[in-house]
Amino acid sequence: MRRGYKFRIYPTAGQASRAGQGLRDHQRLCNAALEERREAWRMRKVSIRYGWQSAQLKGIRALDQDQGRWSFSSQQAPLDRWDSVEWPSDGDACRWKPDMGRVYLQGIGHIKVHAHRAARGRVKTISLKREGRRWYVVLSCDDVPAEPLAPAGREIGLDAGVARFATTSDGAVIPNPRFGRKSAGELAAAQQVLARKKRGSSSRRRAKAKTGEVHRKIRNRRAGFHHMTRSASGTLETPGTNVAAKSGLNKSILDTGWSQFAGIPAGKAEEAARRIVLVNPAYTSIDCYQCGRRCTRPQQDTVACPVHGGMDADCNGALNIYARAGLGSGRADAA
Numbered sequence: 001m002r003r004g005y006k007f008r009i010y011p012t013a014g015q016a017s018r019a020g021q022g023l024r025d026h027q028r029l030c031n032a033a034l035e036e037r038r039e040a041w042r043m044r045k046v047s048i049r050y051g052w053q054s055a056q057l058k059g060i061r062a063l064d065q066d067q068g069r070w071s072f073s074s075q076q077a078p079l080d081r082w083d084s085v086e087w088p089s090d091g092d093a094c095r096w097k098p099d100m101g102r103v104y105l106q107g108i109g110h111i112k113v114h115a116h117r118a119a120r121g122r123v124k125t126i127s128l129k130r131e132g133r134r135w136y137v138v139l140s141c142d143d144v145p146a147e148p149l150a151p152a153g154r155e156i157g158l159d160a161g162v163a164r165f166a167t168t169s170d171g172a173v174i175p176n177p178r179f180g181r182k183s184a185g186e187l188a189a190a191q192q193v194l195a196r197k198k199r200g201s202s203s204r205r206r207a208k209a210k211t212g213e214v215h216r217k218i219r220n221r222r223a224g225f226h227h228m229t230r231s232a233s234g235t236l237e238t239p240g241t242n243v244a245a246k247s248g249l250n251k252s253i254l255d256t257g258w259s260q261f262a263g264i265p266a267g268k269a270e271e272a273a274r275r276i277v278l279v280n281p282a283y284t285s286i287d288c289y290q291c292g293r294r295c296t297r298p299q300q301d302t303v304a305c306p307v308h309g310g311m312d313a314d315c316n317g318a319l320n321i322y323a324r325a326g327l328g329s330g331r332a333d334a335a
Contacts, residue, residue: 148273157322
């Protein structure tokens with residue numbers, strides 16, 4: 001299987017300068033390629049493909065010394081997409097050297113890496129990425145071996161929400177930490193300072209870096225939470241102090257980060273030789289898990305079955321998800 005590893009790197013001042021120039025040169029190449037495609041379509045209704053632009057790259061490198069200093073392979077990737085600078089093959093103008101605590105990138109040099117864990121498998125691609133003032137190297141590895149876990153004898157249904165991050169079919173509650181809302185004041189203050197700075201000034205660059213740093217902290221806290229560094233907190237009877245009523249739904253959904261969270265358990269399950277079953281969530285919260293009848297919803301967190309009475313909406317949803325995934329033998333067993 002394929003896995004990605006992200007490590008922080010510590011370039012010297014000279015290396016950071018060259019790395020920054022490398023990002024700008026690759027981005028300039030990408031922008032020029034996009035402009036050529038747009039103009040060709042606007043003027044002649046002609047679609048320019050990746051292969052044709054890749055064939056031009058040799059001539060561009062010969063005429064432009066700034067472009068000629070970088071790896072030919074790394075410059076082909078921005079012609080197809082732009083995200084960061086990627087070297088498509090370990091050994092082709094780049095080299096992962098974990099024994100030395102270094103990564104070599106053509107045009108930049110041997111950069112110190114904080115490899116906090118081993119990158120297993122065979123390194124396929126190496127990417128350079130900048131986040132604010134921090135630099136990272138991202139490895140994509142093939143043939144990563146699985147590490148099966150011993151059977152736990154336990155399966156659960158998981159209902160994701162907004163007021164609560166998630167509720168399990170056995171009654172555990174994971175509160176929504178709301179990292180974005182907790183840092184909203186700090187972020188707003190940083191953005192106000194940035195808005196007052198003169199464009200092109202050094203003070204604006206510093207203010208922009210500060211704003212990016214706040215965003216980075218929020219993103220890292222959310223990612224750490226999604227990796228479940230802390231276990232579920234509380235139960236339906238004592239769900240914890242962070243559970244609140246739904247308000248500002250769109251902002252709350254973004255703050256929860258469901259899109260990022262969805263991929264993390266899938267990757268962990270594959271590595272541990274476990275399975276995750278995705279089900280259609282339609283009506284899971286308002287269909288009674290015991291009899292299947294449609295419930296009313298007297299409150300946001302409560303549903304009322306005409307036969308079985310009131311129950312917690314999120315727990316009802318988790319039990320329905322458990323049954324739909326085929327983890328139980330039916331609604332009665334799911335109860």
